[in-house]
Amino acid sequence: MSSRERILGRVRRALADVPSEDTPIERAYLREHGDRSVEETVELLAENLADYRAIVHRCTAADLPATLAGMLAARGAKTVLVPPGLERSWLAEADTEQVPDRVESTPHELDRIDSVVTACAVAVAETGTIVLDGGPDQGRRRITLVPDHHICVVRVPDQVVSSVPQALERLDPARPLTWISGPSATSDIELDRVEGVHGPRTLEVVLVDTQASAEVNS
Amino acid sequence: MSGTFVGMPAFPEAAHEAVNNRTLRGNLRHATHTIRAKREKAVSEVSDWAELREAGKQIKDHTLRHLDRYLVQLEESVVAAGGTVHWAADADEANEIVTKLVQMTGESEVVKVKSMATQEIGLNEALEAEGIRAYETDLAELIVQLGKDRPSHILVPAIHRNRGEIRDIFAREMSEWGRPAPEGLTDTPAELAEAARLHLREKFLRAKVGISGANFMVADTGTLVVVESEGNGRMCLTLPETLISVVGIEKIVPTWQDLEVFLQTLPRSSTAERMNPYTSTWTGTRDGRAGEGDGPQNFHLVLLDNGRSDTLADEVGRQALRCIRCSACLNVCPVYERAGGHAYGSVYPGPIGAILSPQLRGTASEIDASLPYASSLCGACYEVCPVAIDIPEVLVHLRERIVEGGPVVREGNKVVLKPAKGHAAERAAMRAARWAFAHPGALRTGQRLASRTRRLHPRSLPGPGKAWSGTRDLPAVPAEPFRDWWQRTNGGKESGK
Numbered sequence: 250m251s252s253r254e255r256i257l258g259r260v261r262r263a264l265a266d267v268p269s270e271d272t273p274i275e276r277a278y279l280r281e282h283g284d285r286s287v288e289e290t291v292e293l294l295a296e297n298l299a300d301y302r303a304i305v306h307r308c309t310a311a312d313l314p315a316t317l318a319g320m321l322a323a324r325g326a327k328t329v330l331v332p333p334g335l336e337r338s339w340l341a342e343a344d345t346e347q348v349p350d351r352v353e354s355t356p357h358e359l360d361r362i363d364s365v366v367t368a369c370a371v372a373v374a375e376t377g378t379i380v381l382d383g384g385p386d387q388g389r390r391r392i393t394l395v396p397d398h399h400i401c402v403v404r405v406p407d408q409v410v411s412s413v414p415q416a417l418e419r420l421d422p423a424r425p426l427t428w429i430s431g432p433s434a435t436s437d438i439e440l441d442r443v444e445g446v447h448g449p450r451t452l453e454v455v456l457v458d459t460q461a462s463a464e465v466n467s
Numbered sequence: 468m469s470g471t472f473v474g475m476p477a478f479p480e481a482a483h484e485a486v487n488n489r490t491l492r493g494n495l496r497h498a499t500h501t502i503r504a505k506r507e508k509a510v511s512e513v514s515d516w517a518e519l520r521e522a523g524k525q526i527k528d529h530t531l532r533h534l535d536r537y538l539v540q541l542e543e544s545v546v547a548a549g550g551t552v553h554w555a556a557d558a559d560e561a562n563e564i565v566t567k568l569v570q571m572t573g574e575s576e577v578v579k580v581k582s583m584a585t586q587e588i589g590l591n592e593a594l595e596a597e598g599i600r601a602y603e604t605d606l607a608e609l610i611v612q613l614g615k616d617r618p619s620h621i622l623v624p625a626i627h628r629n630r631g632e633i634r635d636i637f638a639r640e641m642s643e644w645g646r647p648a649p650e651g652l653t654d655t656p657a658e659l660a661e662a663a664r665l666h667l668r669e670k671f672l673r674a675k676v677g678i679s680g681a682n683f684m685v686a687d688t689g690t691l692v693v694v695e696s697e698g699n700g701r702m703c704l705t706l707p708e709t710l711i712s713v714v715g716i717e718k719i720v721p722t723w724q725d726l727e728v729f730l731q732t733l734p735r736s737s738t739a740e741r742m743n744p745y746t747s748t749w750t751g752t753r754d755g756r757a758g759e760g761d762g763p764q765n766f767h768l769v770l771l772d773n774g775r776s777d778t779l780a781d782e783v784g785r786q787a788l789r790c791i792r793c794s795a796c797l798n799v800c801p802v803y804e805r806a807g808g809h810a811y812g813s814v815y816p817g818p819i820g821a822i823l824s825p826q827l828r829g830t831a832s833e834i835d836a837s838l839p840y841a842s843s844l845c846g847a848c849y850e851v852c853p854v855a856i857d858i859p860e861v862l863v864h865l866r867e868r869i870v871e872g873g874p875v876v877r878e879g880n881k882v883v884l885k886p887a888k889g890h891a892a893e894r895a896a897m898r899a900a901r902w903a904f905a906h907p908g909a910l911r912t913g914q915r916l917a918s919r920t921r922r923l924h925p926r927s928l929p930g931p932g933k934a935w936s937g938t939r940d941l942p943a944v945p946a947e948p949f950r951d952w953w954q955r956t957n958g959g960k961e962s963g964k
């Protein structure tokens with residue numbers, strides 16, 4: 250008998266006492282916590298991101314290229330990783346050398362790059378989380394992991410949801426997802442929080458106001 | 468389940484040693500009290516906590532009640548997404564499967580994400596025996612591995628170590644395993660974390676094989692979920708070409724939507740955060756789904772039984788399989804706080820360990836027979852548990868079984884346990900009880916909590932007391948322990964209420 254059959258057989262025998270009919274699961278919990286306007290939800294996202302030691306910037310769509318250029322310059326970044334589908338205009342004003350995200354590049358190559366700029370799939374206000382789904386403007390999972398500095402652009406308000414349940418509804422489980430709440434951190438040494446053990450030590454989030462697309466979420 | 472820690476004494480002896488170790492007690496006390504306070508705050512932010520907890524309990528119960536169906540569905544989904552599924556009835560079989568899979572890649576080293584399941588089966592040792600070196604990459608696990616130590620907490624396995632000890636371990640041992648610690652390393656947490664970053668990064672960047680567990684597996688989509696803080700998990704899950712995940716069969720949730728409950732309750736219960744820094748989900752291989760060239764080409768899922776189906780056969784005890792390993796119950800447990808994690812003699816310490824280990828492993832060994840007694844039944848563990856496992860109920864149930872014997876399932880077969888009379892198990896149990904009474908500190912805290920939670924107490928006695936309590940209710944626990952009343956009223960001289 251294969252282990253598969255053995256395990257399934259044991260499980261079935263173990264459940265001999267269980268009646269076949271089943272009561273449905275009670276989902277009495279909330280879809281979101283609190284009653285907020287769209288602006289308040291964005292404000293909460295900014296607060297919670299900052300509370301988890303992400304650096305938050307806000308700008309208009311027109312100001313985004315200058316904002317990103319300024320952030321990279323302030324960091325002294327010489328090279329920046331760019332996902333294939335990132336809006337080209339975003340980095341139009343940056344002096345930093347742009348390195349495309351390619352399948353062939355080795356982890357060692359990625360390790361030598363200073364910064365990475367990506368978009369995101371959705372951001373969760375209540376938890377201060379940004380979610381990447383590997384879409385063309387976000388690139389492979391590893392590009393936001395190996396370099397020490399990650400800049401993530403969130404289109405507000407249309408990419409912002411209030412809660413974890415609302416975020417899951419928007420996401421496709423077939424895609425590899427990375428949920429990020431603040432920079433890498435550990436509390437393993439006497440529970441003192443230290444940022445940046447293995448992932449990026451600095452996470453900067455730019456909330457870019459795209460009022461033009463606001464009706465998508467209304 | 469592979470045996471207890473080698474040479475492990477029963478709980479009372481092990482606890483005795485821990486109680487006499489001042490550094491250990493200091494480290495533990497600081498840690499558990501800190502997380503405890505933070506958790507309360509994180510939970511109070513969520514107004515529907517009770518409803519989330521109830522839903523979590525129901526989802527897990529429902530899954531367990533139809534586990535055969537969901538296992539088959541999960542297998543189909545994982546295979547459809549390009550993964551391969553293996554079934555392991557016990558620890559040896561799981562180790563064999565993983566060893567073969569690693570050997571097939573031609574590699575002799577692997578990077579590991581912190582995983583209880585692989586600790587439970589002793590995977591690192593099994594790989595080592597075949598000449599494969601497994602590198603733990605979680606900072607705490609690294610401290611444990613370099614220190615040739617054992618984990619003592621589910622969430623922060625090196626909780627028993629302070630910064631000075633960690634510095635010494637890094638300075639002494641890192642060069643044995645790879646990049647040495649920097650010269651003049653001090654004991655500041657930031658410097659220690661930096662040393663670990665440098666030491667491990669060279670391993671991540673060259674790793675071809677990663678090994679992980681999973682916090683959840685979603686049956687209808689075939690998705691696996693790993694929740695972590697440091698990014699070492701992301702490194703192991705995305706950089707290597709081959710990923711092997713060893714996961715207990717109870718870790719399934721039926722649907723993608725179900726994650727909405729656990730992704731809210733797990734972080735707040737464990738690290739007391741709104742959300743942990745990183746959560747990764749993946750479905751099959753990079754070629755089997757969206758996201759071209761992203762992540763491992765080969766994905767193997769090893770479904771581990773190792774005593775879980777036996778646990779499922781126990782109608783009272785099976786609720787232990789709801790556990791999502793948040794470790795909240797450890798941090799509130801007065802016995803854990805004094806005894807430390809090592810005293811429990813398994814990778815699952817604290818209240819959950821006291822009910823899980825004797826079910827997964829059976830109660831034949833002295834340590835396993837003593838574990839259900841490693842508790843003051845104060846009920847604090849039940850109150851914090853995000854899936855509402857009634858740990859005191861299971862403890863009493865297991866005590867009864869140890870003392871009275873009765874039918875149980877071992878390795879799929881029904882066997883009848885003999886009563887423990889005159890048996891080593893009973894002696895161990897009695898010693899555990901005596902241990903609790905000989906340590907007024909542990910007892911006092913237990914009693915105070917007992918007063919607060921007295922409505923949760925069993926109404927009948929387990930074991931030999933059962934005949935007596937069969938016709939009577941146990942006296943209710945008073946609202947205030949006698950000891951406290953005595954002190955408050957100056958020995959009864961001042962009128963206490």
Ligand code: SF4
Nearest residue numbers: 790791793794796852
């Ligand atoms: S028993 Fe409950 S509180 Fe303890 S680790 Fe498991 S889920 Fe958490």
